[in-house]
Amino acid sequence: MQADFNYLRKMVNSLSHNVLDPSRDYLFETRLARLLRSREMSHIGELVEQLRGQRDAALERAVAEAMTINETSFFRDGRPFELLRTELLPSLIEKRMSTRKLRFWSAACSAGQEAYSLAMLLREHFPLLASWEIRIEGTDFSAEMVARASAGRYHRIEINRGLPARSVVRFFEHQGEEWAIKPELRRMCNFQQADLCQTPLPLAERFDVIFLRNVMLYFSNESRRKVLAEAHRLLAPDGVLFLGSSEQPADLSQWNPVLIGGTCHYTPKAQLTNRNIA
Ligand SMILES: C[S@@+](CC[C@H](N)C(=O)[O-])C[C@H]1O[C@@H](n2cnc3c(N)ncnc32)[C@H](O)[C@@H]1O
Missing domain, CATH: 1.10.155 (Chemotaxis Receptor Methyltransferase Cher; domain 1)
Known part of the structure; x- marks a missing residue:
């Protein structure tokens, strides 16, 4: 055995x-x-x-x-979402006024609750963004999770975990035993299968906000280092990274930790590459 x-x-x-x-x-x-x-x-x-x-x-x-652990919920550990609402998004929106584009990545998205929580936050609190190009990318190793996220259908028990009643009414349609995310939010999100450790990941554009939460704890130190380097490559120079509440980079040479709103997020340190030396 x-x-x-x-x-x-x-x-x-x-x-x-x-x-x-x-x-x-x-x-x-x-x-x-x-x-x-x-x-x-x-x-x-x-x-x-x-x-x-x-x-x-x-x-x-x-x-x-x-064997993957797919535990997740809507607005899991609400503080990153609250900080985005009160401080980080208003500042990012100001900086992106000329391009009117914002990119989010839920890396290790599980069944999609994290990505849809971001979509709900944007729709509910930033109506100005309705005319912007908003993309929320969700990736996960598990094909089953990606299929579930793409379907955007949740059981009552999943809906009852972390979602205020007003959001259920506004953003979901009741279909039999399940609740389906409304098309206006579904359209903001794209889900695909990707192994975070198979770098470089096939993601074309840089992200303004990356949620890389509650997945690195399952990796070796070497894999964590690799995944964080990839997150650094894929994050806009003025973007923000959120890790799970029990996760942190072992090496802070690439990251500035910022502790506000009862949570820690990370901003990327500039790297000396041939491009920015020249
Ligand atoms: C505990 S869930 C976290 C979900 C969400 N980020 C959250 O914090 O609620 C971990 C997810 O990581 C995914 N995962 C595990 N290994 C992975 C890998 N090598 N690449 C991408 N995703 C992976 C699992 O399939 C699972 O859905």
Whole structure:
């Protein structure tokens, strides 16, 4: 059994870069239960035997996806959203008056609640932006999460976590057991699958605001360093980065931490590249 867990941990790490702690091997049983059922397998040993037997990229990927933690909610840890509303967005809007464009990235977007929370914040508090070009990009390793985010449909329990009633009424349509995000917000968001550790990421334009929250805690130090360097590359020089409340860059040579509004965000330090030396 231990050998099977070792095999699975290694495989998950090579695919999603998530580091699974051996003390939590019991999680394999619960997280892989659905996959085992769908493949008509009765236990983990059978799954590992199949994985060892012949290369099955789809099955490997399904295991790695099933082992990701997708915990999220609307307006999770509300302080970054509050700070955006009161200080950061008014200042960014002022600076972007000439281009009338704003770009947001929910890196590791899970089922999309973070991206749609940003969309709701913009619609509710910044009506001026209705005529601007606003893009909220959501990326995640898990194809299932990207599909859920793209569908924009949520169960009552998910809606009840973090959403004020007035936002539910204004931004969602009740459809049977679920609530669907209204097209006006759906149109502001685009979701795609991307592994944060496969750099450079295929994202063309720089972002004004990056939410890279509650994902680096699953990575090794080396992967964290790589992902933060990529976030730095993809952030506008006057943009802002939010990490999860328990996350911070190990190395502050690229980042200025700014502690206001009961939360910490990061602004990028300028880098000496050939371009800005010249
Ligand atoms: C705990 S959720 C965080 C969601 C959201 N950012 C939040 O703070 O509520 C972590 C997400 O990271 C995704 N993830 C894990 N490894 C990843 C990787 N290598 N690249 C991109 N996303 C990854 C998982 O699929 C999961 O949806």
